[in-house]
Amino acid sequence: MADHRRQFRAIKGTRDILPPDSALWNWFEQTARDLFESYNFRDIRTPAFEDTNLFARSVGEETDIVHKEMYSIGDSLSSNLSFARWMLSKSHETSVRTHDIQPFWKSVDSFLRACDEAFASEEIGRKGDDDVQCFEKIKAIRSEAGNDPENTEDAAREILSLANTIGLHGLMSLRPEATASVARAYIENGMQTLPGNVKLYYIGPMFRRERPQKGRYRQFYQIGAEVLGQSDAPAIDAEVLEMLVVFFKRVGLTRTTLYVNSIGCKECRPKYVEVLREKLREVKDQLGPDSQRRIDTNPLRVLDSKLPEEQAIIAKLPRISDHLCAECREHFAKLKEELNMRGIAYEENWRLVRGLDYYTRTTFEVTAEGLGSQNAVCGGGRYDGLVELLGGPPTKGIGFAIGSDRAILSIQEGGTLPHLSGLAVFVAWMGQAAYPTAVHITRKLREAGLAVELPAEEMKFKKSLGLADKLGARYALIIGEDEVAAGTFTLKRLADSEQKKLSEYELLEYLESERRGRG
Ligand code: HAM
Numbered sequence: 001m002a003d004h005r006r007q008f009r010a011i012k013g014t015r016d017i018l019p020p021d022s023a024l025w026n027w028f029e030q031t032a033r034d035l036f037e038s039y040n041f042r043d044i045r046t047p048a049f050e051d052t053n054l055f056a057r058s059v060g061e062e063t064d065i066v067h068k069e070m071y072s073i074g075d076s077l078s079s080n081l082s083f084a085r086w087m088l089s090k091s092h093e094t095s096v097r098t099h100d101i102q103p104f105w106k107s108v109d110s111f112l113r114a115c116d117e118a119f120a121s122e123e124i125g126r127k128g129d130d131d132v133q134c135f136e137k138i139k140a141i142r143s144e145a146g147n148d149p150e151n152t153e154d155a156a157r158e159i160l161s162l163a164n165t166i167g168l169h170g171l172m173s174l175r176p177e178a179t180a181s182v183a184r185a186y187i188e189n190g191m192q193t194l195p196g197n198v199k200l201y202y203i204g205p206m207f208r209r210e211r212p213q214k215g216r217y218r219q220f221y222q223i224g225a226e227v228l229g230q231s232d233a234p235a236i237d238a239e240v241l242e243m244l245v246v247f248f249k250r251v252g253l254t255r256t257t258l259y260v261n262s263i264g265c266k267e268c269r270p271k272y273v274e275v276l277r278e279k280l281r282e283v284k285d286q287l288g289p290d291s292q293r294r295i296d297t298n299p300l301r302v303l304d305s306k307l308p309e310e311q312a313i314i315a316k317l318p319r320i321s322d323h324l325c326a327e328c329r330e331h332f333a334k335l336k337e338e339l340n341m342r343g344i345a346y347e348e349n350w351r352l353v354r355g356l357d358y359y360t361r362t363t364f365e366v367t368a369e370g371l372g373s374q375n376a377v378c379g380g381g382r383y384d385g386l387v388e389l390l391g392g393p394p395t396k397g398i399g400f401a402i403g404s405d406r407a408i409l410s411i412q413e414g415g416t417l418p419h420l421s422g423l424a425v426f427v428a429w430m431g432q433a434a435y436p437t438a439v440h441i442t443r444k445l446r447e448a449g450l451a452v453e454l455p456a457e458e459m460k461f462k463k464s465l466g467l468a469d470k471l472g473a474r475y476a477l478i479i480g481e482d483e484v485a486a487g488t489f490t491l492k493r494l495a496d497s498e499q500k501k502l503s504e505y506e507l508l509e510y511l512e513s514e515r516r517g518r519g
Contacts, residue, residue, distance in 0.1 A: 013210070013218025021408075023420045028408055029203050031251055032223045036201045039243045041225050044200040046181035048207075049073070052171040058180035058386055060357025062297050069208040071174040081123070084114035085163055092156055101152045108142050108159060115166065124167045134162045174207035179358070179383065179399060180390075182226045187392035197229035197236065203404075215374035215406045226399035232384055234331055237362045237398055238338035244366065244378060244400055245344050252416035253407060255369040256377065258345065261320070261352035262332035263300070265360050266385060268325035273299055275318050283313050303351040306373075319350045331361055358383040362398065370413035371406055378402040421518055424450040424511065425475045426468030430461060434479040441477070441489065441504065448512050469494055475511075 010016060017025055033043070052072050059066050084107070091107040094100075115135050118124045125131040138159050145155035175181055182200055185191070191198050203223045210216055225243065227236055241258065248256050264272060280287070280295045280302060287295075287310055291302045303314060324332065339346055346364075354363050363381035371377075380400025387395035411417065425445055429438035435458075442454040453471060455464065461480075468476045478490040489507050492499045502510060 011218070013212040015217065015219075020420070020422070023422070024408060024412070024417070025404070027418055027420055028251055028404060028411075029223065032201070032203065032247060032402075035247050035250060036225055036243065039199070039239065041199040041201040041243075044182060044185065044202050045204070046175075046178060046185050046202065048205065049172045049174050050181055050184065052173040054180050054184055054390070055173055055176060058183065058356075058358050058390060059177065063355055063357055065176045065208060065355065069210055070176055071207050071209060073172045081111075081114045081118050081167065084111040085166075087111070088163055089160060092160060095156070101156070104156055105142070108138070111163060112139060112142070118167070131166050134166050138162050176208045177206055177356070177401065178202050178204070178222065178224055179226060179356075179386070179397075179401070182224075182399075183228070183383075183386050183390055183392070183397065186228050186395070187387060187390060191228070192393050192395060197227050197231065199225070199227050201225040213374065215371050215403075215409055217405055221404040222401040223404055224399060224401035226397060228387065228395055228397045230396065232331070232361075232382065232396040232398075234334035234338055234362075237335050237382065238342060238344070240380070240398055240400065241339060241346075241364065242342050242344060244380075244402075247402070248366065248368075248377075248407075251407070251411060252418070253368055253377070253411055254416075255410075255414065256366050257347060258364060258366050259349040259352050260335070260339075260346050260362065260364045261349050262324060262328055262335075262361050263320055263353055263359055263363050263381075264324050264328045268323060268328055269320075269360075272318070272320050272323035275323060276300070276302075279317055286310075286313055298357075300353040301355070303353050304355065314351070321350055328361055335362060354379060354381060358386045358389070360384045364400070366402075368407065368410040370410050374406060376403070377407045377410060419518075421515075422451065423453055423471050423473045424515070425452045425477050426464070426471060426473035427452060427454045427477045427479065428459070428461065428464040428468060429455070429479045430458065430464075431481045431484075432458070433481055434484050437484055438479050441479070441507070444504070444508060445477075445511060448508060448515070450511055450515055465492075465494075477507075 052070070055070060056066050061067065087107045088104075088111050091103045095102075095104040112135070115124070115131075119132070119135070125135075141155050141159055141162075145152050182202065186198065201224060204221065205219050206222050207219055209218055212218060225240065227240060241260075245258060248254070263269060277295055277299045280291075280299055284292055284295060287302070288305075288307050291305055291307070291310060294301045302310075303317070305311075305314060321329075321332075336346075336348075349365075352363050352365055353359075354365075359381040361382045361384070364379070365376050366378040367375045368377045369375070378400050380398070382396070382398040384396045386397055387393065427438050427442050429435055438454060442452050445452045453468075453473065455467070459467070461478075465476055473494060476492045476494060478492060483489055488501050488503055490499055490501055491507060491510070500510070
């Protein structure tokens, strides 16, 4: 027999989250929702894909995330325009072969018509005017070349290259993270006019083309929170960190460490980066190729290196804490005071620079046990210039994202698993006369908030109870002809086989109080 499981498989780096694990995921996410809302954060849902430039500009073009790991959709054009473009290059080949340029001009005209339609439907030309400019240029070349048969070959080549870029100005990428999206949404929706700080949270999948391994996926899930507004008071940072620490405690992830650092602002950081770069140049020969390259592109990232042979060298490098400007030093000192006042345990880590370019001042990470090398379960920090960089008003910002896959893995591998209620009642009905009563009581129990399974077809008593057991039901509700005649129900607790005869009223009372007790 063919093995149907093998025909299609989830794409590398992606996976299914199945019951019963999905119940643990739901509980994990619901705990975040309840807690974050108690800190007055509110849910924001942004699209799963955005303009590629949004991520390039905010996360940074030189970062691994943007440079190597984004899933981008290169040609998002409709089949009409794609076909017209394909025809253009085919007819060019034919024209060169036959020395007859006429078919090429014909396909240029068709291509321009397809562009017109694509502009009309706003498929192209919305982002900047690059598409419009290319289009106008093709039109101009087309009309000039018609009058100047000498230059047709050059004109044709130029048209081909212009046509190839139309539509690519709107490159899209699956989001590798959501801070950039939240900042974009904040600007686009004029959220700076909302009263007070804007406190948002999100839950959803992110996409990075990383090498899959334990705790590292290509589609993974984050729970993030962001605070945007006019204030950069250290108390905001502290409250965000408090919320994070309380969350980890609430979900039973106790073996975690919070690391904090300050990486300065746009005044003091560039000066420190130069000092660091100078020092790195002196020890360049002792560094590996990645760090050598980073001396020029992003010297801070050298501090992130995990290479054992570089550790002793890095330990002797100049530290940012000695180069912070007075304001940044004070901000960091106040944050630490606040954390102490709130009883939040943390460790300072001067090497915590993070792999995204938008950070200023506070950066932090939480690691958990039982995860191997991918042990960061949360990362975050302040990003005071980001909204402005994306064209918005001067705005301060801070936030974090929890990696749910890793956090849940860590809970499963050593944390305290919650008791999730699962199936409460299996309705074991026998005889067609019992069926309407079974349907009726099932609906009532479900309305009372209980999870109930009602077999669609009549089953033998023994089989019925066997299935109830396998499904993990806590109770079997037995409804046979006797029960129907007496107007009662038999409720059997499956853990110890204790049985009760109850009226409908008593049954509902009993199960509801049992549910409240568990809740
Ligand atoms: P990040 O450090 O890139 O920060 O990601 C946050 C967390 O997402 C990581 O600590 C990790 O738990 C999880 N994560 C990242 N990549 C993967 C992966 N391939 N597989 C599984 N889990 C992964 C950010 O994304 C920032 N947007 C956080 C932030 C919000 N900063 C300010 N606001």
